[in-house]
Amino acid sequence: MKATPLSNCERRFILRAVEERKRLDGRQCYDYRNVRISFGADYGCCIVELGKTRVLAQVSCELVPPKPNRPTEGILFFNLELSPMAAPGFEPGRQTDLLVKLNRLIERCLRNSKCIDTESLCVVAGEKVWQIRLDLHLLNHDGNIIDAASIAGIVALCHFRRPDVSVQGEEVTVYTPEERDPVPLSIHHMPICVSFAFFQQGTYLLVDPSEREERVMDGVLVIAMNKHREICTMQSSGGIMLIKDQVLRCSKITAVKVAEITELIQKALENDQKVRKEGGKFGFAESIPNQKITAFKMESTAVDTNNVEEQAEEIITKADPPSEVFAKPILHTPGTAQIGEGIENSWGDLEESDREEAAEEEDESEATALECQKMETEDTSTMKETKKDEPIVLSDSEEEEVVILEPQELPKKTRAQTNSKQENTSKKAFNKRRKKKRAAH
Amino acid sequence: MAAGSGVAAESCVGQVVLPGDVLLLPAHPEEDGERLRLGAGAAPRGRLLCGPGLRRCAGGLLVTKCGLLRHRPAGGGAAGGAYWVDSQQKRYVPVKGDHVIGIVTAKAGDVFKLDVGGSEQASLSYLAFEGATKRNRPNAQVGDLIYGQFLVANKDMEPEMVCIDSSGRSSGMGIIGQDGFLFKVSLGLIRKLLAPKCEIIQELSQLYPFELVLGMNGRIWVKAKTVQQTLIIVNILEACEYMTAEQRKQALAKLSGN
Numbered sequence: 001m002k003a004t005p006l007s008n009c010e011r012r013f014i015l016r017a018v019e020e021r022k023r024l025d026g027r028q029c030y031d032y033r034n035v036r037i038s039f040g041a042d043y044g045c046c047i048v049e050l051g052k053t054r055v056l057a058q059v060s061c062e063l064v065p066p067k068p069n070r071p072t073e074g075i076l077f078f079n080l081e082l083s084p085m086a087a088p089g090f091e092p093g094r095q096t097d098l099l100v101k102l103n104r105l106i107e108r109c110l111r112n113s114k115c116i117d118t119e120s121l122c123v124v125a126g127e128k129v130w131q132i133r134l135d136l137h138l139l140n141h142d143g144n145i146i147d148a149a150s151i152a153g154i155v156a157l158c159h160f161r162r163p164d165v166s167v168q169g170e171e172v173t174v175y176t177p178e179e180r181d182p183v184p185l186s187i188h189h190m191p192i193c194v195s196f197a198f199f200q201q202g203t204y205l206l207v208d209p210s211e212r213e214e215r216v217m218d219g220v221l222v223i224a225m226n227k228h229r230e231i232c233t234m235q236s237s238g239g240i241m242l243i244k245d246q247v248l249r250c251s252k253i254t255a256v257k258v259a260e261i262t263e264l265i266q267k268a269l270e271n272d273q274k275v276r277k278e279g280g281k282f283g284f285a286e287s288i289p290n291q292k293i294t295a296f297k298m299e300s301t302a303v304d305t306n307n308v309e310e311q312a313e314e315i316i317t318k319a320d321p322p323s324e325v326f327a328k329p330i331l332h333t334p335g336t337a338q339i340g341e342g343i344e345n346s347w348g349d350l351e352e353s354d355r356e357e358a359a360e361e362e363d364e365s366e367a368t369a370l371e372c373q374k375m376e377t378e379d380t381s382t383m384k385e386t387k388k389d390e391p392i393v394l395s396d397s398e399e400e401e402v403v404i405l406e407p408q409e410l411p412k413k414t415r416a417q418t419n420s421k422q423e424n425t426s427k428k429a430f431n432k433r434r435k436k437k438r439a440a441h
Numbered sequence: 442m443a444a445g446s447g448v449a450a451e452s453c454v455g456q457v458v459l460p461g462d463v464l465l466l467p468a469h470p471e472e473d474g475e476r477l478r479l480g481a482g483a484a485p486r487g488r489l490l491c492g493p494g495l496r497r498c499a500g501g502l503l504v505t506k507c508g509l510l511r512h513r514p515a516g517g518g519a520a521g522g523a524y525w526v527d528s529q530q531k532r533y534v535p536v537k538g539d540h541v542i543g544i545v546t547a548k549a550g551d552v553f554k555l556d557v558g559g560s561e562q563a564s565l566s567y568l569a570f571e572g573a574t575k576r577n578r579p580n581a582q583v584g585d586l587i588y589g590q591f592l593v594a595n596k597d598m599e600p601e602m603v604c605i606d607s608s609g610r611s612s613g614m615g616i617i618g619q620d621g622f623l624f625k626v627s628l629g630l631i632r633k634l635l636a637p638k639c640e641i642i643q644e645l646s647q648l649y650p651f652e653l654v655l656g657m658n659g660r661i662w663v664k665a666k667t668v669q670q671t672l673i674i675v676n677i678l679e680a681c682e683y684m685t686a687e688q689r690k691q692a693l694a695k696l697s698g699n
Binding site: 002004005006007008009010011012013016017020022024025026 | 544546556558582584585586617619620621622623662668669671672675676
């Protein structure tokens with residue numbers, strides 16, 4: 001199937017939200033989504049959920065002859081697959097650029113960083129070594145595959161147990177799990193990838209981009225680091241120009257995030273270990289909560305409305321006291337017409353013609369939200385306000401329309417954008433007023 | 442789930458049914474008390490409407506989708522009642538008469554090619570807009586959103602859409618404006634939102650004004666005054682799938698109460 005195209009309005013909206021420093025799910029720009037790690041019944045099998053992105057990792061091992069130029073080292077094999085159930089655009093058996101890029105990143109992150117001790121995988125030098133194979137399957141694509149995949153990979157490798165082996169002379173005995181407990185792999189450190197999406201020509205970055213954000217970003221920087229603040233690999237793609245400060249700042253952010261995620265991984269591994277030791281139930285079936293067929297459950301997403309309250313209160317306290325009292329201030333969005341409500345019917349009025357009557361209804365009052373975003377005013381270029389709460393400014397000017405730049409004020413009841421401070425003097429917020437030459441009011 | 446025998450349809454209304462279940466209908470519909478209310482001009486034997494998720498089979502209805510069984514009793518203009526299965530899915534299959542939001546992917550010859558979320562792209566002729574003539578073409582670019590309905594939608598042919606109704610008027614269909622945000626939800630939520638007197642929409646409209654277009658293919662387009670308001674509405678609508686009415690009222694009260 002073809003991937004769903006991104007419509008123009010989505011692209012524009014996300015870029016506008018980025019300009020206003022907002023994310024679609026209400027996160028801050030350095031926030032990660034919820035990471036959830038669940039283990040399967042076998043050792044070495046885990047599912048990592050980063051928000052809605054899900055990756056399944058499975059580790060397996062096999063005794064094979066070693067590579068001729070490396071007779072004393074084990075073999076590592078990594079494979080990431082994009083399952084067609086992850087997104088409509090993924091087709092089985094077709095190598096896409098994305099797949100190649102992700103595979104290379106996983107290889108560099110896990111193999112070149114030497115996080116796994118391959119010497120310990122040697123059984124008989126030159127003859128038998130362990131081949132460890134890590135398979136990653138993407139189950140759902142909601143952005144930032146590489147982070148989820150790297151977490152899943154390293155967690156699965158840490159969780160995996162290989163059969164115990166003993167060598168006596170020429171004889172090699174591989175013990176089953178019943179005979180001897182399987183042995184964990186020898187892992188030096190845990191490299192974890194963190195992705196940064198860049199917008200606005202590399203000046204603004206977001207950590208852990210979701211799928212929509214990935215579609216509109218300028219470029220991405222992936223840094224793989226372990227908790228000892230050692231950078232394992234770094235990759236920048238998308239053709240953005242990054243300045244040195246940006247990269248250094250990203251690496252600092254990475255250090256913080258990797259520390260948090262590593263802690264989470266340790267906790268998850270310990271929990272699983274405890275459950276298995278105590279003989280409790282483990283596996284994927286236990287990690288899925290009971291659900292009825294007719295109900296759904298979802299983790300609550302935090303929509304950040306905190307600032308809005310504070311800012312709204314600030315603005316209200318700073319505003320002038322109301323001069324007239326309204327029974328109910330009615331707010332009309334620009335571009336909508338009104339019928340009834342004691343005011344003239346303005347259905348036919350969205351042109352530059354008669355506007356006298358509406359102005360008469362207005363009174364002076366504070367707290368009217370009169371932001372018109374640039375886009376809206378493009379649409380309704382000849383729009384006039386239909387709000388009756390505005391202060392009227394009379395002038396002898398001959399102009400038909402006067403554009404006034406005003407700070408945005410928020411009425412008590414409605415919620416408007418939170419970053420009013422930056423936008424106060426921006427070109428975006430302005431009022432378009434109709435002016436008519438009139439005698440004194 | 443004994444093979445061969447079924448359960449009476451009335452007893453299963455509101456319960457979960459699974460594909461393969463057989464629902465028995467009353468043998469003589471005329472004897473059903475409901476039929477007596479039909480006027481003289483109505484169908485002599487009130488025809489039972491077999492809705493989505495059900496098929497007629499010998500003796501009754503065969504369930505083909507899993508979900509809750511619903512029933513609308515006879516009365517009003519409709520024929521003798523309807524049964525259907527309220528199932529939940531996210532993947533849309535084009536159905537004739539559905540109003541959907543499509544994304545323009547190509548302009549080929551005299552048609553637009555739209556992605557509607559189905560297995561094939563739908564085609565929409567330039568002339569299928571109100572007031573469109575050969576010289577007066579609709580102004581839609583690749584990536585724009587169009588709200589229209591399906592004229593032809595079956596599994597053998599490419600679906601066709603139009604933006605006018607049978608009388609030639611647009612009745613709300615056409616190219617959707619430039620701003621706003623498009624997002625996807627499950628089909629069940631769309632049907633819930635499109636029900637008359639939907640509580641969710643009424644409660645939301647008391648928060649602040651916004652424009653809303655609901656497509657039966659799971660796509661919703663929202664436009665509010667500011668980005669923050671739009672995001673709040675988007676998040677509430679997406680969460681409505683998982684929230685009970687109580688939780689929704691609480692969330693909205695928190696947003697508007699202060």
